[in-house]
Amino acid sequence: MINISLHKKINKSKVQSQFQLEFDLGDIIGITGPSGKGKTTFLKVIAGLMDCEEGKIIFNDTIWLDTSSKIRLSPQERNIGFVFQDYALFPNMNVIQNIAFAQNGQFEKGELERLIDAFEIKSLLKQKVNTLSGGQKQRVAIARALVQLPHLLLMDEPFSALDFRVKQRVINYIKSFQCKYHTPILINTHQIHELEALTQHIYELNDFKLQLLDMDATIQVKAIVTKINIEERTMEVELDRRNYVLPLKKDIALGEQIQISID
Amino acid sequence: MIDWTPFILTLKLALLTTIILFCIAIPLGYFLSKRKNIFTIFLETLFGLPLVLPPTVLGFYILITLGKNSLIGDFLSEHFDIQLVFSFSGLLIGSIIYSFPFMIQPLQAGFSTIPEDLIHAARLMGKKEITILLKVVLPNMKSAILSGLVLTFAHTIGEFGVVLMIGGNIPDKTKVASIAIYDYVESMQYDNAHEYAFILLCFSFTILFLLYYFNRKNNFNLK
Numbered sequence: 198m199i200n201i202s203l204h205k206k207i208n209k210s211k212v213q214s215q216f217q218l219e220f221d222l223g224d225i226i227g228i229t230g231p232s233g234k235g236k237t238t239f240l241k242v243i244a245g246l247m248d249c250e251e252g253k254i255i256f257n258d259t260i261w262l263d264t265s266s267k268i269r270l271s272p273q274e275r276n277i278g279f280v281f282q283d284y285a286l287f288p289n290m291n292v293i294q295n296i297a298f299a300q301n302g303q304f305e306k307g308e309l310e311r312l313i314d315a316f317e318i319k320s321l322l323k324q325k326v327n328t329l330s331g332g333q334k335q336r337v338a339i340a341r342a343l344v345q346l347p348h349l350l351l352m353d354e355p356f357s358a359l360d361f362r363v364k365q366r367v368i369n370y371i372k373s374f375q376c377k378y379h380t381p382i383l384i385n386t387h388q389i390h391e392l393e394a395l396t397q398h399i400y401e402l403n404d405f406k407l408q409l410l411d412m413d414a415t416i417q418v419k420a421i422v423t424k425i426n427i428e429e430r431t432m433e434v435e436l437d438r439r440n441y442v443l444p445l446k447k448d449i450a451l452g453e454q455i456q457i458s459i460d
Numbered sequence: 461m462i463d464w465t466p467f468i469l470t471l472k473l474a475l476l477t478t479i480i481l482f483c484i485a486i487p488l489g490y491f492l493s494k495r496k497n498i499f500t501i502f503l504e505t506l507f508g509l510p511l512v513l514p515p516t517v518l519g520f521y522i523l524i525t526l527g528k529n530s531l532i533g534d535f536l537s538e539h540f541d542i543q544l545v546f547s548f549s550g551l552l553i554g555s556i557i558y559s560f561p562f563m564i565q566p567l568q569a570g571f572s573t574i575p576e577d578l579i580h581a582a583r584l585m586g587k588k589e590i591t592i593l594l595k596v597v598l599p600n601m602k603s604a605i606l607s608g609l610v611l612t613f614a615h616t617i618g619e620f621g622v623v624l625m626i627g628g629n630i631p632d633k634t635k636v637a638s639i640a641i642y643d644y645v646e647s648m649q650y651d652n653a654h655e656y657a658f659i660l661l662c663f664s665f666t667i668l669f670l671l672y673y674f675n676r677k678n679n680f681n682l683k
Contacts, residue, residue, distance in 0.1 A: 273587070275584070279580070287581075287600070289600050
């Protein structure tokens with residue numbers, strides 16, 4: 198069981214944001230919400246990379262943080278895998294060196310081959326990371342966090358640079374990794390659809406609080422109209438880098454931002 | 461026949477100054493790049509002084525501080541029989557102080573270019589701080605390290621004012637190449653002065669050329 202209760206001021210705000218979360222080993226938790234509300238800060242406080250005004254983190258009876266009794270384990274003592282938004286790959290190392298630097302001795306060789314295959318990075322292993330594209334860097338960053346066999350995996354916008362096909366492969370691998378190692382995972386994203394394939398436990402960070410989302414409820418999202426077909430009375434909208442064909446609405450212009458509902 | 465002794469002395473001084481300053485400037489540069497408060501600004505100002513002060517001012521104060529009548533000079537002379545002024549050791553101390561900004565400033569700038577998340581990532585992998593420094597931080601600031609090493613080395617070779625004030629002009633002990641040139645010019649031996657000056661010119665040009673060449677090759681894109 199992981200129990201997190203944090204109070205932290207975000208971006209010099211006068212109000213403290215409250216982060217209350219309780220989940221089991223093996224759970225995958227999604228956190229969504231608008232940018233700048235403190236999602237990244239929340240993960241960094243859990244990892245011990247940032248301080249908070251007040252808080253307590255208990256991981257399986259081990260106290261990682263307790264501000265009242267001044268207990269604070271260092272990041273090194275927490276064994277957390279972290280996928281950074283800007284990847285944080287080491288530029289002086291190539292892809293396989295980045296992975297080997299993080300690799301836990303208990304991560305089997307066969308498993309590593311499966312991971313490399315699933316992430317389609319076999320041809321990149323000897324390349325320096327600053328020669329990779331954004332999507333390739335993101336896959337290496339995720340792979341590097343997984344081979345660490347962490348107690349807890351924190352992922353900050355982990356799929357933002359991946360195309361649909363690769364994203365599915367990566368998500369499928371994460372699911373199989375999860376089944377095998379039961380690592381709890383916290384995923385930050387402002388693209389809520391990315392989370393639906395992985396978890397039903399999705400929290401929204403809004404009004405300085407984490408609130409559990411009702412996944413059966415209708416979600417309102419914004420999309421851009423990219424094509425209008427007057428003859429067929431349809432329009433194409435772009436959402437999360439994918440196009441959807443919808444019935445044409447009245448008085449809609451190309452490039453307009455519209456609100457649509459998703460069940 | 462050229463007397464190479466002043467050159468050997470110059471190289472010995474430059475090499476020792478560079479090695480000692482590198483060891484001091486790594487932890488200090490790291491500290492200064494991570495903290496910004498009135499104390500670090502005070503330190504930065506202090507370390508930058510050799511850039512703006514005439515070498516004679518610096519040399520004069522070092523001479524007063526290390527001289528026989530000073531507290532430090534008296535203590536060293538009485539208890540260890542060490543005399544720093546007009547000796548190679550004194551010259552080395554003066555050189556270290558005078559070349560300080562040429563080592564600390566490139567290293568400090570190099571440390572600030574390392575994204576914080578690189579260090580965070582390595583910490584989360586359970587790596588010790590010394591491993592992070594050696595395997596992640598330093599390899600990603602090769603240009604800054606090379607600049608610090610080469611500039612300090614080259615600057616020490618070109619030193620004159622501080623060297624003359626602290627070391628004087630004692631053959632085989634403190635008479636480095638720049639002093640030897642001055643000596644030859646004063647005694648109107650222009651041919652000898654020209655030989656020494658030309659060797660120093662070629663040497664300095666070569667190391668600066670190599671610095672710029674390797675810096676361009678090593679220019680990492682950290683983002």
